[in-house]
Amino acid sequence: MSKNLTKRSEDYSKWYNELVVKADLAEMSGVRGCMVIKPYGYAIWEKMQAELDRMFKETGHENAYFPLFIPKSYFSKEASHVDGFAKECAVVTHYRLKNAEDGSGIVVDEDAKLEEELIVRPTSETIIWDTYRKWVQSYRDLPILVNQWANVVRWEMRTRLFLRTAEFLWQEGHTAHATKQEALAEAKQMQGVYADFAENFMAMPVIKGTKTESERFAGALETYTIEALMQDGKALQAGTSHFLGQNFAKAFDVKFTSKEGKLEYVWATSWGVSTRLMGALVMTHSDDKGLVLPPNLAPIQVVIVPIYKGEEQLETISIKAKQIMAELKSKGISVKFDDRDTYKPGWKFAQYELKGVPLRIAMGPRDMENGTVELARRDTLTKETVNQDVLVATIEDLLGKIQESLFNKAKDYRNSHITEVDNFDDFKTVLNGKGGFISAHWDGTSETENKIKDLTKATIRCIPNEYIEEEGVCVFSGKPSTKRVLFAKAY
Amino acid sequence: MSKNLTKRSEDYSKWYNELVVKADLAEMSGVRGCMVIKPYGYAIWEKMQAELDRMFKETGHENAYFPLFIPKSYFSKEASHVDGFAKECAVVTHYRLKNAEDGSGIVVDEDAKLEEELIVRPTSETIIWDTYRKWVQSYRDLPILVNQWANVVRWEMRTRLFLRTAEFLWQEGHTAHATKQEALAEAKQMQGVYADFAENFMAMPVIKGTKTESERFAGALETYTIEALMQDGKALQAGTSHFLGQNFAKAFDVKFTSKEGKLEYVWATSWGVSTRLMGALVMTHSDDKGLVLPPNLAPIQVVIVPIYKGEEQLETISIKAKQIMAELKSKGISVKFDDRDTYKPGWKFAQYELKGVPLRIAMGPRDMENGTVELARRDTLTKETVNQDVLVATIEDLLGKIQESLFNKAKDYRNSHITEVDNFDDFKTVLNGKGGFISAHWDGTSETENKIKDLTKATIRCIPNEYIEEEGVCVFSGKPSTKRVLFAKAY
Numbered sequence: 001m002s003k004n005l006t007k008r009s010e011d012y013s014k015w016y017n018e019l020v021v022k023a024d025l026a027e028m029s030g031v032r033g034c035m036v037i038k039p040y041g042y043a044i045w046e047k048m049q050a051e052l053d054r055m056f057k058e059t060g061h062e063n064a065y066f067p068l069f070i071p072k073s074y075f076s077k078e079a080s081h082v083d084g085f086a087k088e089c090a091v092v093t094h095y096r097l098k099n100a101e102d103g104s105g106i107v108v109d110e111d112a113k114l115e116e117e118l119i120v121r122p123t124s125e126t127i128i129w130d131t132y133r134k135w136v137q138s139y140r141d142l143p144i145l146v147n148q149w150a151n152v153v154r155w156e157m158r159t160r161l162f163l164r165t166a167e168f169l170w171q172e173g174h175t176a177h178a179t180k181q182e183a184l185a186e187a188k189q190m191q192g193v194y195a196d197f198a199e200n201f202m203a204m205p206v207i208k209g210t211k212t213e214s215e216r217f218a219g220a221l222e223t224y225t226i227e228a229l230m231q232d233g234k235a236l237q238a239g240t241s242h243f244l245g246q247n248f249a250k251a252f253d254v255k256f257t258s259k260e261g262k263l264e265y266v267w268a269t270s271w272g273v274s275t276r277l278m279g280a281l282v283m284t285h286s287d288d289k290g291l292v293l294p295p296n297l298a299p300i301q302v303v304i305v306p307i308y309k310g311e312e313q314l315e316t317i318s319i320k321a322k323q324i325m326a327e328l329k330s331k332g333i334s335v336k337f338d339d340r341d342t343y344k345p346g347w348k349f350a351q352y353e354l355k356g357v358p359l360r361i362a363m364g365p366r367d368m369e370n371g372t373v374e375l376a377r378r379d380t381l382t383k384e385t386v387n388q389d390v391l392v393a394t395i396e397d398l399l400g401k402i403q404e405s406l407f408n409k410a411k412d413y414r415n416s417h418i419t420e421v422d423n424f425d426d427f428k429t430v431l432n433g434k435g436g437f438i439s440a441h442w443d444g445t446s447e448t449e450n451k452i453k454d455l456t457k458a459t460i461r462c463i464p465n466e467y468i469e470e471e472g473v474c475v476f477s478g479k480p481s482t483k484r485v486l487f488a489k490a491y
Numbered sequence: 492m493s494k495n496l497t498k499r500s501e502d503y504s505k506w507y508n509e510l511v512v513k514a515d516l517a518e519m520s521g522v523r524g525c526m527v528i529k530p531y532g533y534a535i536w537e538k539m540q541a542e543l544d545r546m547f548k549e550t551g552h553e554n555a556y557f558p559l560f561i562p563k564s565y566f567s568k569e570a571s572h573v574d575g576f577a578k579e580c581a582v583v584t585h586y587r588l589k590n591a592e593d594g595s596g597i598v599v600d601e602d603a604k605l606e607e608e609l610i611v612r613p614t615s616e617t618i619i620w621d622t623y624r625k626w627v628q629s630y631r632d633l634p635i636l637v638n639q640w641a642n643v644v645r646w647e648m649r650t651r652l653f654l655r656t657a658e659f660l661w662q663e664g665h666t667a668h669a670t671k672q673e674a675l676a677e678a679k680q681m682q683g684v685y686a687d688f689a690e691n692f693m694a695m696p697v698i699k700g701t702k703t704e705s706e707r708f709a710g711a712l713e714t715y716t717i718e719a720l721m722q723d724g725k726a727l728q729a730g731t732s733h734f735l736g737q738n739f740a741k742a743f744d745v746k747f748t749s750k751e752g753k754l755e756y757v758w759a760t761s762w763g764v765s766t767r768l769m770g771a772l773v774m775t776h777s778d779d780k781g782l783v784l785p786p787n788l789a790p791i792q793v794v795i796v797p798i799y800k801g802e803e804q805l806e807t808i809s810i811k812a813k814q815i816m817a818e819l820k821s822k823g824i825s826v827k828f829d830d831r832d833t834y835k836p837g838w839k840f841a842q843y844e845l846k847g848v849p850l851r852i853a854m855g856p857r858d859m860e861n862g863t864v865e866l867a868r869r870d871t872l873t874k875e876t877v878n879q880d881v882l883v884a885t886i887e888d889l890l891g892k893i894q895e896s897l898f899n900k901a902k903d904y905r906n907s908h909i910t911e912v913d914n915f916d917d918f919k920t921v922l923n924g925k926g927g928f929i930s931a932h933w934d935g936t937s938e939t940e941n942k943i944k945d946l947t948k949a950t951i952r953c954i955p956n957e958y959i960e961e962e963g964v965c966v967f968s969g970k971p972s973t974k975r976v977l978f979a980k981a982y
């Protein structure tokens with residue numbers, strides 16, 4: 001229980017790793033770098049999926065499914081793309097096992113070697129653009145607004161649950177357009193959808209911005225990002241949307257006849273968020289007692305724990321509890337009545353704190369006499385006595401307030417951790433002390449960016465959409481600059 | 492359009508292959524044996540998923556996610572399991588690509604060879620039971636009722652869209668129980684859930700039964716199946732639920748302490764349905780004009796096609812159409828208004844017939860004068876003139892009737908294609924003539940079963956749950972038998 005959970009102030013990284021496992025979100029599997037997402041964690045991911053899917057459909061997108069495997073030759077067609085992914089690919093080379101001739105067990109059947117190796121998709125641009133070639137002839141076939149929910153594999157050497165795993169779950173949107181303008185608008189629209197989702201559904205404030213050239217997706221002309229800030233002062237890239245220009249259309253020869261009868265290459269975008277958001281969720285809101293979940297994402301929003309001695313007391317409480325449950329369910333509020341007799345109330349309290357259930361109702365014989373319950377908020381750890389008559393209305397109201405309050409708290413923290421600095425000493429002092437985003441002038445070169453990264457591990461998280469035109473000099477090189485960008489150490 | 496669609500009577504197999512592609516359900520990808528599920532096909536699959544997921548949760552199951560990759564050594568732990576799947580496995584042997592030293596392109600980096608090969612999951616019993624070992628100590632940890640939505644890979648040599656593809660999408664339930672009785676009850680319950688889904692949601696009648704030993708899942712003690720009948724008289728296994736006994740618990744050492752304090756092995760089930768159901772759906776209801784979809788599964792339930800000359804007529808019709816759409820949507824009915832001016836009404840009619848939209852409304856200037864519309868049913872291809880005042884009520888009513896009527900039609904066909912035969916000549920005559928299920932006595936031996944299969948290609952689809960105790964002699968061997976089983980050629 002929380003007693004055994006490392007404190008954030010002691011070791012933030014250890015706190016995170018322990019919490020993900022203890023709260024039953026996920027665990028490492030016996031397969032190197034691959035995780036098992038446990039039912040409680042998956043239930044949260046399902047809520048993320050459902051809301052994102054709704055938002056994608058509302059903006060005109062449809063789902064489809066493309067192959068897991070990508071022939072090596074496809075992969076090589078877009079030069080910068082293969083450079084970006086070749087070093088971390090799972091490669092399928094054979095299609096059969098057999099019994100070893102010496103009886104030593106099961107071995108790969110060398111007679112079943114593939115003529116061309118298959119890559120387990122790290123992302124699907126290449127296989128999808130190979131398909132779009134068949135779907136697009138005329139401007140009437142455009143736009144294609146397709147999303148895919150899928151698993152992908154990137155062979156990371158150092159892995160952490162949700163944040164960096166060899167296999168992860170995600171969605172990848174892949175759209176095709178007749179004009180550059182339309183593709184740019186789509187890529188920006190999806191950055192907006194992601195920001196909306198992060199802030200209004202996950203209660204996680206984000207900064208919208210553009211990536212620098214060296215931080216762009218492999219194959220993109222522009223990468224739009226949303227950047228969140230974790231409680232340890234490190235940034236986390238929570239979603240990206242890419243304007244791909246005509247790179248993939250050219251690599252896969254996808255052309256269309258325009259209204260004017262001209263043959264032109266198609267314009268592309270792609271955009272994705274992944275189970276990484278689960279890590280961001282944990283690190284944005286949780287505390288030393290365990291998970292804190294915004295009500296929108298809580299698999300159980302309210303738990304009722306009876307406090308009783310003997311069957312008779314339990315029965316009286318159960319009747320009332322079931323009545324409350326029915327009322328809450330009719331309002332669309334998810335509720336669990338934990339009447340297990342194999343665990344004590346104190347154990348249950350700690351358990352639901354660890355799992356981040358937003359509201360806990362405790363009901364004992366005294367409450368039954370008084371027509372009250374004890375209502376506890378997970379986020380503030382405060383308790384109040386509430387009259388049973390107004391309980392459901394109180395809960396409805398509180399769930400909204402908790403959602404809002406979590407967002408405001410995270411936003412206050414984030415806002416107080418954007419620090420303007422104007423020289424490199426301050427840069428280093430803030431980075432290694434207070435942490436968070438550092439707003440500083442930069443000369444616009446990859447050279448400077450890389451030097452700063454080498455010296456401090458800080459990267460440019462983004463050029464914020466809402467930057468202010470301002471004369472200044474680069475915090476590192478002293479060269480002239482017209483705007484501040486955001487640096488941070490990042491996950 | 493349907494003009495170009497091969498007739499079922501000409502070549503059923505060709506009809507199916509063409510229809511799946513022309514109706515935009517799926518197509519083969521550039522990757523051997525792997526399909527692309529197109530947005531229209533995927534929208535149908537999503538409806539299947541949503542309903543199944545609801546049914547699983549209603550019966551107490553939760554979703555989780557397990558790794559795509561299975562170490563070869565796990566795979567080998569359950570002997571009959573590895574025998575069943577070893578010959579059709581995609582094997583990952585390397586984790587990196589590199590530029591060839593001779594500049595010839597991208598090649599596998601031989602320095603990045605895995606110590607142990609990884610199998611792309613063909614099914615997840617082994618990786619899941621390796622995980623359950625960590626989840627189970629006491630009887631209080633049981634049952635585990637978990638389902639996974641996932642992609643799996645089986646390296647089939649001969650592939651067909653939806654029916655047999657190297658990669659397919661499915662759900663796999665994996666449950667763990669304290670007693671044999673409970674595991675058996677679970678496996679049978681899920682067979683019931685599948686049958687309910689097939690009949691009441693897909694309008695596809697099925698026979699519930701048990702597989703013979705030689706048709707069982709690799710590693711199962713019993714396999715319960717639902718068997719459907721396609722319009723060409725061939726059977727299709729639409730879903731299976733397996734009682735796995737303690738085989739996987741023993742292979743992966745999963746034990747629990749019982750209430751009585753004894754250490755015992757856990758009992759297991761697994762059960763699954765896949766995108767194969769999409770093939771079953773197509774072949775159960777569709778006709779020579781294209782798809783016929785039960786309203787429950789139709790992405791578009793009603794389409795409105797305006798028939799007009801000039802902007803003014805279109806505008807009058809549009810106002811009415813949008814009013815009808817709003818009313819239909821408020822009843823939860825999905826509706827599309829196709830006012831594209833790039834296609835003629837006749838083209839649109841054929842298109843929506845091909846795509847199986849259950850109801851089509853046509854509205855022209857004459858209809859506007861008379862306050863009527865023309866309403867066409869896809870399943871019966873009949874048309875009627877309906878007063879606009881009663882249109883929405885009529886549609887609501889008709890959608891229910893179509894769903895029912897499709898089921899009854901398929902059931903009549905199925906029932907008239909179960910033929911009792913009592914000698915092997917009749918067996919062959921029915922099999923190669925009328926087709927369908929053959930109800931015949933069988934002596935209970937795999938030897939006879941295999942001989943019949945070799946001679947006729949017919950397999951025992953199942954021993955029906957509702958068999959009748961009856962003295963008889965085996966249709967092949969003449970040995971005594973106590974019940975009839977169902978034979979058929981099958982997909």
Ligand SMILES: [Zn+2]
Pocket residue numbers: 417434
């Ligand atoms: Zn601080």
Ligand SMILES: [Zn+2]
Pocket residue numbers: 908925
């Ligand atoms: Zn017939």
